[in-house]
Amino acid sequence: MELQILLSSNKTKYKQIYEQIRKAILEKKLLAHAKLPAKRRLAEQLNLNIIAVQMAYEQLQSEGYCYSVERQGYFVSEIQDEWHTIENDTTTLKKTVQNEHVINFKSGQIDAAAFPYKQWNRLYRKELNVSNASNAAWQGEYSLREQIAKYLQHARGLTCQPEQVYIFSGFQQQFTNVCLFFNRSAIGTEDPGFIRAKFVCQQLQLQCHPISVDEEGCCVPEEPVKLLYTTPAHQYPTGTIMSIARRVELLNWAHKQDAYIIEDDYDSEFRYKGAPIPTLSHLDSTGRVLYFGTFSKTLLPSLRISYLIMPASLQQDFEKFNIHLKSTVSRIDQQVTAKFMEEGNYSSHIAKMRTLYRAKSRCLIESLYKHLGEPFEIIGDTAGLHIIVTLPEGLNEYKAIELAKSSGVEIDAVSPMHELQKPNHQVMLGYGAPTMNEIQRGVQLIANAWKNCLSN
Numbered sequence: 001m002e003l004q005i006l007l008s009s010n011k012t013k014y015k016q017i018y019e020q021i022r023k024a025i026l027e028k029k030l031l032a033h034a035k036l037p038a039k040r041r042l043a044e045q046l047n048l049n050i051i052a053v054q055m056a057y058e059q060l061q062s063e064g065y066c067y068s069v070e071r072q073g074y075f076v077s078e079i080q081d082e083w084h085t086i087e088n089d090t091t092t093l094k095k096t097v098q099n100e101h102v103i104n105f106k107s108g109q110i111d112a113a114a115f116p117y118k119q120w121n122r123l124y125r126k127e128l129n130v131s132n133a134s135n136a137a138w139q140g141e142y143s144l145r146e147q148i149a150k151y152l153q154h155a156r157g158l159t160c161q162p163e164q165v166y167i168f169s170g171f172q173q174q175f176t177n178v179c180l181f182f183n184r185s186a187i188g189t190e191d192p193g194f195i196r197a198k199f200v201c202q203q204l205q206l207q208c209h210p211i212s213v214d215e216e217g218c219c220v221p222e223e224p225v226k227l228l229y230t231t232p233a234h235q236y237p238t239g240t241i242m243s244i245a246r247r248v249e250l251l252n253w254a255h256k257q258d259a260y261i262i263e264d265d266y267d268s269e270f271r272y273k274g275a276p277i278p279t280l281s282h283l284d285s286t287g288r289v290l291y292f293g294t295f296s297k298t299l300l301p302s303l304r305i306s307y308l309i310m311p312a313s314l315q316q317d318f319e320k321f322n323i324h325l326k327s328t329v330s331r332i333d334q335q336v337t338a339k340f341m342e343e344g345n346y347s348s349h350i351a352k353m354r355t356l357y358r359a360k361s362r363c364l365i366e367s368l369y370k371h372l373g374e375p376f377e378i379i380g381d382t383a384g385l386h387i388i389v390t391l392p393e394g395l396n397e398y399k400a401i402e403l404a405k406s407s408g409v410e411i412d413a414v415s416p417m418h419e420l421q422k423p424n425h426q427v428m429l430g431y432g433a434p435t436m437n438e439i440q441r442g443v444q445l446i447a448n449a450w451k452n453c454l455s456n
């Protein structure tokens, strides 16, 4: 086939030659082992310096589109058909469309508008400099580890050394690492419980036992598990606070069984009634608790910074296990977070957010009482960023979510968080993201949609 190359003036010449030959090869207009025009001849034909053609051929060769034979020239390489098809086949990928007009009561969201962007920007500009170009140590930036240890001491009564603090990029990475460190041992997870914890267990193909939750919190496992994942300060999703009796029972169980407890303290900063709930780690005198914390609720989920506090007795083995790990958390973000904490901004930001979320929680509950005529029940309203609503008679979870959605309001299902007995009459409402106005309007929309259904 005669190769036709058309040059325009708005792009480098060598790039145009490279792209047009590449296209001809991919479209099979130039077949495998066909000879490309001699460099000199093509240069003359295009009225170009031979260097432009030389550069295009070299680029094609370095990417494997052609090969050269001494004193004979350049020839088209053999390329598998499937590769070409895959390269262009993006039509099957589903586009993710974000609906901007929906009122979002989905859990796991925070009030991003209240984030102190100005302070953060100032610190970011300071920290983004040439001395920060290398990666952080896999354990995390020491300055952040120090600040976390200090914060936990004064805010959660948990004493640890910075050397016991490990920085990860969120729950999943951290939990996966810990499960692997425990050699994929059998694990117990709360039922109902955090879907992402169960999902990691499935991905790792762990033997995973659902452990019931009662009014005192996570029950003592009867199954032979080496690890237990639990959320004592604010059970996810029910909001139950683990009783002191159950805490002691669990610690005794772990000690006797040579087992370990993962305490996920994901949102304990936001408690609206009474004093903060102490951590399980605080009571742990035998080094049985691995503490999980996160900045996803207190700062921004998009920061992707979480932390683990390892019992001192496991620290050396954990270091050995992870010796070749590379930090997956931006060093600059870690340093900015550390500075933010060091300057006292973190504690004041949490105090501000606690006041805001308390007001939103109240607004949500008042709106529900105002607009939902039928009897319903609210569960878990003393802390955190979500509540569970037990639906009025005649509505089930599926119907309630569909009706809310069709009126422009997104809410969460509760049944997928259960394994043993799935309730079908509860929904979850997160109030982190919506504004007060949106909360009131959203509840009114939901109530109207539900009422129509109830009166049918």
Ligand SMILES: Cc1ncc(COP(=O)(O)O)c(C=O)c1O
Pocket (backbone or CB within 6 Å): 108, 169, 170, 171, 172, 194, 231, 236, 264, 266, 294, 295, 296, 301, 305, 306
């Ligand atoms: C139960 C629970 N644990 C932990 C987290 C923190 O997850 P991550 O650190 O991946 O943002 C969340 C956040 O939604 C959560 O709901």
